[in-house]
Amino acid sequence: xxxxxxxxxxxxxxxxxxxxxxxxxxxxxxxxxxxxxxxxxxxxxxxxxxxxxxxxxxxxxxxxxxxxxxxxxxxxxxxxxxxxxxxxxxxxxxxxxxxxxxxxxxxxxxxxxxxxxxxxxxxxxxxxxxxxxxxxxxxxxxxxxxxxxxxxxxxxxxxxxxxxxxxxxxxxxxxxxxxxxxxxxxxxxxxxxxxxxxxxxxxxxxxxxxxxxxxxxxxxxxxxxxxxxxxxxxxxxxxxxxxxxxxxxxxxxxxxxxxxxxxxxxxxxxxxxxxxxxxxxxxxxxxxxxxxxxxxxxxxxxxxxxxxxxxxxxxxxxxxxxxxxxxxxxxxxxxxxxxxxxxxxxx
Amino acid sequence: xxxxxxxxxxxxxxxxxxxxxxxxxxxxxxxxxxxxxxxxxxxxxxxxxxxxxxxxxxxxxxxxxxxxxxxxxxxxxxxxxxxxxxxxxxxxxxxxxxxxxxxxxxxxxxxxxxxxxxxxxxxxxxxxxxxxxxxxxxxxxxxxxxxxxxxxxxxxxxxxxxxxxxxxxxxxxxxxxxxxxxxxxxxxxxxxxxxxxxxxxxxxxxxxxxxxxxxxxxxxxxxxxxxxxxxxxxxxxxxxxxxxxxxxxxxxxxxxxxxxxxxxxxxxxxxxxxxxxxxxxxxxxxxxxxxxxxxxxxxxxxxxxxxxxxxxxxxxxxxxxxxxxxxxxxxxxxxxxxxxxxxxxxxxxxxxxxxxxxxxxxxxxxxxxxxxxxxxxxxxxxxxxxxxxxxxxxxxxxxxxxxxxxxxxxxxxxxxxxxxxxxxxxxxxxxxxxxxxxxxxxxxxxxxxxxxxxxxxxxxxxxxxxxxxxxxxxxxxxxxxxxxxxxxxxxxxxxxxxxxxxxxxxxxxxxxxxxxxxxxxxxxxxxxxxxxxxxxxxxxxxxxxxxxxxxxxxx
Ligand code: HEM
Ligand code: FES
Numbered sequence: 001x002x003x004x005x006x007x008x009x010x011x012x013x014x015x016x017x018x019x020x021x022x023x024x025x026x027x028x029x030x031x032x033x034x035x036x037x038x039x040x041x042x043x044x045x046x047x048x049x050x051x052x053x054x055x056x057x058x059x060x061x062x063x064x065x066x067x068x069x070x071x072x073x074x075x076x077x078x079x080x081x082x083x084x085x086x087x088x089x090x091x092x093x094x095x096x097x098x099x100x101x102x103x104x105x106x107x108x109x110x111x112x113x114x115x116x117x118x119x120x121x122x123x124x125x126x127x128x129x130x131x132x133x134x135x136x137x138x139x140x141x142x143x144x145x146x147x148x149x150x151x152x153x154x155x156x157x158x159x160x161x162x163x164x165x166x167x168x169x170x171x172x173x174x175x176x177x178x179x180x181x182x183x184x185x186x187x188x189x190x191x192x193x194x195x196x197x198x199x200x201x202x203x204x205x206x207x208x209x210x211x212x213x214x215x216x217x218x219x220x221x222x223x224x225x226x227x228x229x230x231x232x233x234x235x236x237x238x239x240x241x242x243x244x245x246x247x248x249x250x251x252x253x254x255x256x257x258x259x260x261x262x263x264x265x266x267x268x269x270x271x272x273x274x275x276x277x278x279x280x281x282x283x284x285x286x287x288x289x290x291x292x293x294x295x296x297x298x299x300x301x302x303x304x305x306x307x308x309x310x311x312x313x314x315x316x317x318x319x320x321x322x323x324x325x326x327x328x329x330x331x332x333x334x335x336x337x338x339x340x341x342x343x344x345x346x347x
Numbered sequence: 348x349x350x351x352x353x354x355x356x357x358x359x360x361x362x363x364x365x366x367x368x369x370x371x372x373x374x375x376x377x378x379x380x381x382x383x384x385x386x387x388x389x390x391x392x393x394x395x396x397x398x399x400x401x402x403x404x405x406x407x408x409x410x411x412x413x414x415x416x417x418x419x420x421x422x423x424x425x426x427x428x429x430x431x432x433x434x435x436x437x438x439x440x441x442x443x444x445x446x447x448x449x450x451x452x453x454x455x456x457x458x459x460x461x462x463x464x465x466x467x468x469x470x471x472x473x474x475x476x477x478x479x480x481x482x483x484x485x486x487x488x489x490x491x492x493x494x495x496x497x498x499x500x501x502x503x504x505x506x507x508x509x510x511x512x513x514x515x516x517x518x519x520x521x522x523x524x525x526x527x528x529x530x531x532x533x534x535x536x537x538x539x540x541x542x543x544x545x546x547x548x549x550x551x552x553x554x555x556x557x558x559x560x561x562x563x564x565x566x567x568x569x570x571x572x573x574x575x576x577x578x579x580x581x582x583x584x585x586x587x588x589x590x591x592x593x594x595x596x597x598x599x600x601x602x603x604x605x606x607x608x609x610x611x612x613x614x615x616x617x618x619x620x621x622x623x624x625x626x627x628x629x630x631x632x633x634x635x636x637x638x639x640x641x642x643x644x645x646x647x648x649x650x651x652x653x654x655x656x657x658x659x660x661x662x663x664x665x666x667x668x669x670x671x672x673x674x675x676x677x678x679x680x681x682x683x684x685x686x687x688x689x690x691x692x693x694x695x696x697x698x699x700x701x702x703x704x705x706x707x708x709x710x711x712x713x714x715x716x717x718x719x720x721x722x723x724x725x726x727x728x729x730x731x732x733x734x735x736x737x738x739x740x741x742x743x744x745x746x747x748x749x750x751x752x753x754x755x756x757x758x759x760x761x762x763x764x765x766x767x768x769x770x771x772x773x774x775x776x777x778x779x780x781x782x783x784x785x786x787x788x789x790x791x792x793x794x795x796x797x798x799x800x801x802x803x804x805x806x807x808x809x810x811x812x813x814x815x816x817x818x819x820x821x822x823x824x825x826x827x828x829x830x831x832x833x834x835x836x837x838x839x840x841x842x843x844x845x846x847x848x849x850x851x852x853x854x855x856x857x858x859x860x861x862x863x864x865x866x867x868x869x870x871x872x873x874x875x876x877x878x879x880x881x882x883x884x885x886x887x888x889x890x891x892x893x894x895x896x897x898x899x900x901x902x
Contacts, residue, residue, distance in 0.1 A: 024876040026802075026835045029828040031592030031599065071451055078427075083447075083454060090455045091627020095620045102616030109609035119597045120384040122584055122723060125487050175542035177552060185541045203643050221643055235547045238523075238642035271643065275667060276527025276691060277548075278520060279645045293645055294524065295663040296755060296765055309766055313667035313675035313690040341527040342675045342688035343537050 031117060039111045049111035053104045060100025067093030186345045190338045192224075192240040194319055199225035200244060200268065200329040208328045209244065214266050219283040220244040222268065224331070239339055241271040241279060242319055244329070247288060251302050258304065261320040263329065268319040269305050272340040273297055275312035290316070313342060385607045386587035386600035390481070393474035395611060397498075399618040400467040401569065404505075407460040408562065414450050416442045417512065417558035419551040428635050436514075436639035439554045443513035443634055458626035464509060465631075466622065468502045468654040475499060479708070479738050481725035483586045485718070489709040491579040494572055496706045501569050503654050508561035510652055513632075514554055517649055519640030523548060524662075531691035549640065589724040589836040591829045598723070650753065660751030661694035664773055701744065708737075715863050716840055729798070730837040732791035733867035736784045743783035747775045788870070795872035798834045801826060802875040803883040835874040842868045 038045040070089025077083040147154050176185065199208045203221040206228055214220065222242040230236050249265040261267070269290070273280050278294035288301040289308070297310030305316035317339050320332035338346055356365045368374045418438035424431045426441065428448045446453035475495055478484055484492035511518045526548045529540045545552030584598050593599050601607045637646070651659055667674055667690040674690040704711075712734065713719070728735040750757065751772045758765040805823035812822055826834070845853050845861025853861075 024878055026831055026875065026877050026880065028594070028832055028836070029591050032829050076451065077448075086451065087454050087458070088627050090452050091458075091623050094455075095624035095627060097620075098616045098623055099620030102613045102618075102620055105609050105613030106617070109606050109613065113606045113609060115601070115606065117592075117599050118382075118384055118602060119592065119599045120584075121597050122595075125582060125721075172542065176538075176546055177550075178541075178546040180541070180546070182538070186537055188547060189537065204641075223643070232547075232551075234549055234640075234642060238548050241643045276531075276662065277523045279643050281645045293649075293755070294520070295659070296769070297667065307668050307673075310769075311662060311665045311667040311690050311694075313673045313688065341530050341691070342686050343530040344533050344535075344685050344687075345537060346686045347677050347684035 031119070034116055037111065037115065046112060049107065053108045053112075056100050056104030056107060058100070060097045060104065063093045063096025063098075063100055065093070066096060069093070189340075189343065189345075192334055192339060193227060193230070193236050194224055194240060194242075194331045194334045196331065196333050197324065198331045199324070200242065200321065200331065201225045201227075203241065204228075210327050211263055211266060211323050211329055212327065214244065214246045214329075216246050216248060216265070217285050218246060219285075221271070239272065242268045243271045243280065243283065243290065244268045245283060245301060247301065251288065253303055255304065258318065258320070260322070261318055261332070263322055266321065266329065267301070268321045268329075268331075269299075269301075269316045270319065270335060270339040272316075273312060274307075274314050274316060274339075274341060275310070277340045280316065381604050382602040383581075384584075384598050384600045384602055386585050386593075386598055387607070387610075388588060390477045391585070392614070393470050393477055395614055396470035396618055397467060397474055398573065399615045400463040400470060400622070401573065402615070403463040403619055403622055404460060404467060405566065407456050407463065408509075408566075410456045411446060411453075411460060412562055414442060414446050414453060415439070415512070417554045419514065419549075419554050431635065431638070434639065437554070439512065439514040440634070440639045443515070447635060455626060458629075458631055459622055460509075461631045462625050462629075463622045464506050465653060466618075468499075468506055468652075471495075471499050471502050472654070475705075476738070476742070480728040480735060481586070482722065482731055482734060483725055484709045485722040486709075486713070487721050488579070488583055488586075489713075491576060491583070492709050493706055494576045494579065496702070498569065498572050498576065499705075500702065501565055501572065505561065505565045505569065506652055506654055508557045508565060510632075510655075511557050512554060512561060513634045514640050515634040516637040516640055516644065516646070517632075517634075519549060519642075520645055520649075521651060521655075522553060523642070524659075528662075528691055528695060531688035531695070533685075533687060533692075549642070584723070586723050586725050588727075590833045593724065595721070595723050650756075653749075656752035657745050657748040658694075658698055660748035660754075660772075661698055662691070663754055664748070664751045664769065664776055665690055665694045666773075701741070704741070715860060715867060717843055717860075718840070724836075726837065729791040729794040730839070732788045732795070732870070732872075735791050736788035739787035740780035740784040743779045744776075747772060747779045751776075792870055792872055799872065799875050802831055802834050803880065831880075835876075837874055839871050839873045840868050841871065 039049050040046075067090055070086050070093055074082060074086040074089065077086050142148060178184075180188065200220075200222045201208050201224070203223045206223065206225070208225065209220060209222070220243070222244045223237060224240050224242075227233055227236055227240065244266065246264075246266045249262075252262065252265065252267065254262070271279050271281070273292040273294065275292065275295055275297050278292050280290050280292045280297075280299065282291040282293055283289075283301075284291060290299040290301060290305065291297075292299075292310070292312070295311050297312035298308050299305040299312070299316050300308045304318060307313065307315060317335045317337050319335055321329055322332050324330045354365065356362045364373075416438050420438050421435060422438050422441050424434045424436055424441055424444065426432075426444050426449050428444055431444065443457075446457055448454070478492065478495065507521070511522050526540055526544065529543065530536045532539060540548070543553065543556070544550040545556075585600075587593050587598055587600065601610075638644075650656070665674070674688070674693070676687040676689055677684050678687055726734070728738075751769070754768045754772060755765055757763075758768045805825045808822040808824045810822040811819055813819055843861070843864045845857045847853050848857070
């Protein structure tokens with residue numbers, strides 16, 4: 001039967017060889033005959049469809065009225081419940097107003113407008129004749145301009161055109177509104193508000209934190225003292241936020257150069273994820289893991305916040321801290337490396 | 348200008364029409380478009396939905412601009428939403444809250460705007476899938492495919508810039524992520540970030556700048572692209588499904604006036620009505636719950652808008668460190684060390700590659716098939732198994748990334764460890780598209796074989812008969828000639844081996860093309876030919892209705 005493969009399962013894909021012979025194709029029988037709809041043959045059905053369309057349009061009008069009821073009768077909402085109610089009335093009013101018109105028109109088109117399919121022939125997107133004419137025109141234009149005969153004009157024009165847009169790019173330089181120089185733009189990423197003696201305070205109240213307030217297992221969201229009085233508190237905060245936690249000092253694996261960065265098991269780390277900068281907001285007490293909710297980078301507090309899972313590629317920077325004479329936690333210095341995501345000039 | 352035969356309109360409408368016509372030549376337009384034929388099929392509807400949701404975005408967005416103020420200046424909330432009273436925030440967030448609570452219908456308009464934005468990107472995407480899986484992007488429509496792909500990118504840009512405007516906690520975090528991604532760009536990233544934000548993140552400039560992009564530049568570009576897109580549709584005329592009476596040379600369907608215009612116009616109101624109904628009952632982006640932007644807090648389990656999900660998922664799947672090997676690469680240069688944040692760059696490159704692949708696919712396919720003919724008849728997806736398989740692989744890939752964006756929700760919902768979910772998704776990232784490819788191709792080929800079966804032996808009539816010997820068979824009915832034609836009117840490209848050029852060389856790229864062609868077209872099912880059909884029929888000729896005995900098709 002035919003020439004399908006009768007072969008093994010491996011070649012079951014090749015079922016038949018194509019026969020290029022177009023005569024052997026099954027012939028196109030042409031458009032199927034039109035089938036009359038009930039509304040085409042039965043005037044009563046047509047009348048019924050007409051009434052249905054009108055009813056749908058009437059529903060639309062009722063919808064518009066419903067909108068006004070929601071707008072004026074509810075008035076200015078006083079409570080969340082009233083807002084909900086108003087939103088529902090406005091929404092359903094609009095929905096009925098629109099659906100009434102839409103469904104009405106489509107129903108009209110489907111039942112009462114002619115549904116004979118019509119064939120139209122396609123035309124070539126481009127005719128050869130048109131192409132030739134266009135080519136001649138272009139040649140004339142090029143010729144009359146003389147651009148190919150006068151290379152001096154052409155080349156100097158190319159030079160001018162290449163240079164002319166450059167001011168348009170250069171003028172964008174002051175998009176950085178701070179008038180910072182190129183090196184300042186890079187440099188400011190290295191610095192935060194933290195400095196020797198700056199107190200660690202609670203976010204957002206700004207109250208200082210005594211070492212004795214920090215229990216084992218607790219975590220504080222910390223901002224530097226005076227943050228809210230700065231000119232751009234959000235900019236400062238975006239770099240300076242810190243997480244403060246206390247662990248058993250034995251649980252901490254401290255590298256030699258960071259011996260004195262913690263105070264009795266109290267450690268402070270940048271809260272800005274080194275992946276792309278979300279706040280690392282979650283502290284899992286029992287595992288001593290910090291978790292970034294954005295893409296789940298996980299940092300191990302006992303290992304100086306090395307990355308143990310997720311897309312972040314370097315550890316959270318640690319803020320060296322100590323206590324001042326009054327027993328309040330203070331920074332020893334700024335961070336020793338830039339906070340947040342990696343960037344070209346970071347190393 | 349004077350006319351020889353002075354036409355005298357009789358009605359008032361006629362006079363107005365004549366006035367306009369004499370000054371614009373509108374009758375030429377009517378002649379051109381009034382009875383233009385458009386083929387009708389449910390799958391041609393998605394492009395329309397995209398257009399209509401865009402119109403709804405323009406309408407609702409214009410309303411929002413009347414009340415929204417994109418300033419990042421600091422202010423204190425004094426509106427009527429009690430839980431936020433007295434809280435410091437930006438003017439942008441304040442006015443967004445005002446739109447929600449103190450402007451009647453404002454909340455409704457915000458919801459209409461946001462829901463239609465989601466629907467807009469969704470319908471553009473589904474429309475593109477339709478075009479891809481039916482091969483509607485083939486010559487002469489390649490450039491329109493590129494315009495469409497550009498529209499998809501613009502749609503995502505419009506959505507993202509809009510999402511950022513209210514300056515709530517979620518949108519601010521989204522911007523921060525963007526800042527982190529920009530900073531990863533080698534050499535210039537740091538500066539681009541500074542220029543974009545007007546200094547350091549978050550600064551006080553970004554909302555105003557995004558506002559300009561959101562309400563002017565991006566919509567204007569979208570409008571321009573839509574105009575070009577539709578213009579080209581008119582130039583090419585719409586594609587149509589192959590079937591009886593439909594050829595490469597004609598287009599069969601309904602005339603614009605009245606049927607097509609009525610259906611399409613009515614459909615606009617239906618789309619608007621559906622968006623309004625959704626906005627009436629389902630809250631979207633309740634910014635009052637999130638609070639103003641603050642760089643310190645963030646809530647777990649929050650999701651970006653759906654069309655950003657795949658990018659977020661790509662960021663999540665990339666490991667930042669493999670054992671002790673960090674993907675922050677420190678590159679020593681003569682002037683000092685620089686850093687390549689591969690943990691961010693690799694996902695970014697993957698996303699760009701996926702989008703880039705979408706843009707160039709028509710040329711890839713043309714290169715493989717060497718097919719330079721025009722195509723106005725659509726392929727049923729099963730009849731182009733190789734393309735369908737590639738498309739499914741792409742969709743699976745996208746879906747893996749999309750699922751990855753919800754890895755935390757998957758983990759909590761199914762009570763599995765988050766890390767395991769990520770490991771599985773990382774494996775699926777590589778295996779999923781391959782499996783998708785293989786399975787989709789097998790299914791397509793199987794469906795084609797089933798079509799052959801139906802053509803040759805008729806359709807299962809659902810009636811079981813018992814022969815005198817006691818064997819059960821299902822009765823088969825011959826399909827009519829229209830159906831026969833529909834099931835056989837397709838092309839089945841064959842492997843096109845590498846060919847020598849004029850000098851007799853087989854170039855390396857041609858060899859590659861040859862093997863890709865082999866890979867794609869080795870397994871193929873050809874349409875039933877007339878002689879095959881005649882043979883099959885004479886074989887069973889004595890029955891009008893016949894039993895099932897084509898085991899050889901079912902290997
Ligand atoms: C082109 C497609 C567009 C998309 C995909 C889009 C998307 C969005 C989205 C997702 C939002 C956030 C809405 C929220 O939940 O508050 C938004 C906000 C906004 N959009 Fe659009 N939009 C588009 C076009 C426009 C246009 C053309 C205008 C104005 C002419 C506009 C004006 C606005 C305004 C003023 C807001 C801020 C409103 C608020 O935050 O309450 N949008 N847009
Ligand atoms: S920003 Fe923290 S994991 Fe991505």
